[in-house]
Amino acid sequence: MTWHGPAWVAGTEVRLHGTGRWEPVDGRYHWAGRIEPEPRLVRLLRSGRREVELRVGDRTVRARLSEVDPWGGVRVTGVGAPPWPVRTDD
Template identity: 70%
Template sequence: MSYHGPAGIGGTTVRVHLSGRWEPVDGRYHWGGRIEPDPQVAQLLRSGRRDVELRIADRVRPARLAEVDPWGGVRITGVGEPPWPPSAEPGATSELLEE
């Protein structure tokens, strides 16, 4: 499962590239990916804030900011139900998948 499109973090609209997988070791769904470069999100991380809420459509999930990459993007991870709507699964037709 994956999602590429708009999302919200702390009142800022960003573009994300996310994917996820079922982890048999702990029996939970792990998802994560990259937030395209955004100075406000990078500043959140640099100021020490790692725990955030990621909003996609009407779904809000707790997430963790990991690091800023050399291009200014930010790695984000989460555990549990993914933040993207089920209609954004592969093969679905949705505006959320357009880039």
């Protein structure tokens, strides 16, 4: 399942593109996404901050900022239920 929409990271509104998968090796759901270019998050990541809270709607999860891509977007990852709505038919 893929998801695209607004989110909040470290108090900053962003646009998130995410996807996830069930990982049979560890039995957990792993999700990842790309946050569209946002200079505040790039500065936050480059200052050494990795662990953040990510909110989509009324759901907040712990996430990890991992890298800045060549276009200025920031990769974010997490384990467990994703922050975006999950359809039951997926």
